Amino acid sequence: MTRLSLFLLCLGLTHSGNGATTDLTFAINSETRPLQDAVASLMPLDFAPPPPTPAEVVIAQENKEYDPYVTVIRVGTEAMFPNRDNVQHHLYSVSKPKRFEKPLYASGTSESVVFEKTGLVTLGCNIHDWMVAYVLVVPTPWFVKTGTDGVAHLRGMPPGRYQLEVWHPRLSKSESREVTLMAGENTLEAISLKLKPDRRIRRAPTGGSGGY
C-alpha cells in the first residue's frame, strides 16, 4: 500500500469513526462596530481536549513594533521572536504565567519562549516603551482571533458543552458563558463588549536625530 492510500484510508476512518463535528460563528463588537484582535476560545466541559499538534508561532519585532499585536496559543506552545529590525530590542514579560527577558541585540537574531502556563502574558521592550503585545495562552486547541470584520469562526469541535471565553486587550475581564454545540453549523447572537480606553503609550515621532 502506498503512503498516500494509507493516508486516505486514515482520513476515511477518522471521518466515519468520529462522527459529527461542529462549527461556531458569531460577531464580536465594540458597541456596534466590528472588533479586531478579540480572542474567542472554547474549552470542552465533558471531555478532555485532543492532544496538541505542532504549531508555528512567530512574534516579530519589525519597524519597532511587535507583529502581531495579539497572539493566542495553546498552553505548551513555543513561540519564536525574531528581530527583523536593524536596531536592538530587549523584550520582556513580568506577567505571572511567563516571566522572561530576551535581549535581542542584533538584527536577524531570534529567540524562542515556551509558554507552559495558561493566562495572559504582556510583552514589552526595555528599549522602546511603546512596544507592547499580548500572548493569551489557552488550555484548548479551539481558538480564534478576529480580523477587521470582527467575526469569530471556530471549526471542527465535537458536539457538546463548552465554556466560551472572549477576551480583548481593552477588556477588564474576559466574558465567559456556556454554550452547547450541535452537529453542523452553530451561530450565536453578536457579543458586544464594553472596552476600556486605549492607554497605549504613543510612539515617539520618527525621523530627527536617529534615536535608538
Ligand SMILES: [Cu+2]
Ligand atoms: Cu524594542
